[in-house]
Amino acid sequence: MTTTGDERATAMTGPWWWDRWRGFALDAGLAAVSALECGAEGVAFARDAGLPTPVGVGFGVLAGASLLIRRRWPIAVVLISIAITPAQMGVLLTVVGLYTLAASELPRRIIATLAGMSMAGTLIVAMVRAGQDMSEGGAQPPGGSEFVPFFAVAAAVGVTAPPVLLGLYVGTRRRLMEGMRERADSLERELQLLAERAEERAEWARNEERTRIAREMHDVVAHRVSLMVVHAAALQAVARKDPEKAVKNAALVGDMGRQALTELREMLGVLRTGDGTKSAKPAEPVPLAAVGYAAAAAASRAVDEEGPSLAELDELVGQSRAAGMAVDLSVEGEPRDYAADVEQTAYRVVQEALTNVHKHAAGAKTYVRLAHRTAEIAMQVENEPPPEPDGAGAARLPSGGNGLVGMKERVTALGGVFVSGPTDGGGFRVSAVLPAAALAAG
Structure with missing residues (x-):
């Protein structure tokens, strides 16, 4: 197996410039063999040059030992081999040096220049040595004088070409493997980044869906329960004075409670199964991110499909009227079909208002306006000041302060505009404008 990234850096445990100890051992062994070869050949060199034998042997040993630095300075090793070529020593030094040079990442022109110099030096020395041997022996080889150039060329090519070609092949293969390793590292990092982003998107989707479900439950529970509390207060007030009205209010409370329970059951069913059907045990484990994202999307679709629409607006206003609120509903423009999320948002804004x-503002007269325009739908709910300052406290209705925030989130998610605030007359106004072709965010 190959190492990548930090593992590769950890694997570099050799001394100095060696990645591993086995590389150091290999170079030390080659340097020792080359030093012995050049030292032995230094005896003949010292005799021919008229130098003391120890000088020739020491020169050969030092030149041959230069293989120890072949990985660090391959050019220096090749230049040393070229320099000692006239001394007829260092065949192993030349072969290994050329191989190391060709396998390195040096420019090709430098490799070609040094390989050509080595080949030229070997060719000249081979021709001179062959001529000297023939002159000393006095014998003519087959082919006469043409044998010397052929022998010299064959010797030069045989010593130079194989290590250079092998080094080029090994170097190219090594660079290819490094490129593939770097690409694998890059792909691994990209996959990790994609996995992290998928997990972040899943978490974002889960948070968004939790907020969405919280808004839905707030709308359902707050509206229904508020009406139930109002009717219960009215029931308590008229129970003894007007039994028929008390029975009517009790029936209305029961209807509101059943409607609230029905909507809550539908919503909880969506949360349990994600798509409104009974969930089955998966045959294989599914990533948590995929589960969260898919469940959130399924729940969002189910809530959109089963949510209320503008066709139920008259019923919504009628429920408030039945609770004793004076509500004036007016519709402008020609009603038409909108996207499910647009109709649901418009309905919820009016409901929450x-x-x-x-x-x-219990007992305050309220005006509900709905306008169907060319490219948008607008709604406004405005109430007058309550007849009694403590009218709200009579029913003892708590407030969590999330209604306006939820309405604004719904409207802005569809690219609409939401405005709310007190009026100059002491009442309160809620206004929203939604694009007719808006799509649900996400």
């Missing part, structure tokens, strides 16, 4: 009137 009416709920706030029940909580904070």
Whole structure:
């Protein structure tokens, strides 16, 4: 197996410039053999040059030992081999030096220049040595004088070409493997980054869906329960004076409770199964990120499909009227079909605005305006000041302060505009404008 990244850096445990100890051992062995070869050949060199034998042997040993630095300075090793070529020593030094030079990452022109110099030096020395041997022996080889150039060329090519070609092949293969290793590292990093981003997207989707479900439950529970509390207060007030009205209010409380329970069951069913059907045990483990993202998307689709629409707006206003609120509903423009998320958001804005009137301005007259325009739909809920300052406290309706925040989140998620605030007359106004062709965010 190959090492990559930090593992490769950890694997570099050799001394000095060696990656591993076995590389150091190999170079030391080659240097020792080359030193012995050049030292033995230094005896003949010292005799021919008229130098003391120890000088020739020491020169050969030093030249041959230069193989120890072949990985660090391959050019120096090749230049040393070229320099000692006239001394007729260092065949192993030449072969290994040329191989190391060709396998290195040096420019090809430098490799070609030094290989050519080595071949030329070997060719000249081979021709001179062959001529000297023939002159001393006095014998003519087959082919006469043409044998010397042929022998010299064969010797030069035989010593130079194989190590250079082998080094070029090994160097190219090594660079290819390093490129593939770097590419594998890059792909691994990209996959890790994609996995992290997928997990972040899944977590974001889960958070968004939790917020969405919280808004839905707030709308359902707050509105229904607010009406139930209002009717219960009215029931308590008229129980003895007007039994028929008390029975009517009790029936309305029961209807509101059943509707609230039905909507809560539908929503909880979506949360349990994700798509409204009974979930089955998966045959294989599924990544948590995929589960969270898919469940959030399924729950979002289910809530959109099963949510309320503008066709139920009259019923919503009627429920508030039944609770004793004076509501004036007006619709401008020609009603038409909108995307499910647009109709649901418009309905929820009106519902939450009416709920706030029940909580904070009980008994105040309320105006609900709905306008169908060419490219948008606008809605406005405005109430007058309550007839009694403590009218809201009579029903004892708590407020969590999340209604306006939820409405604004719904509207802005579809690219709409939401504005709310008190009016000059002491009432409160909620206004929203939604694009007619808006799509759900995400």
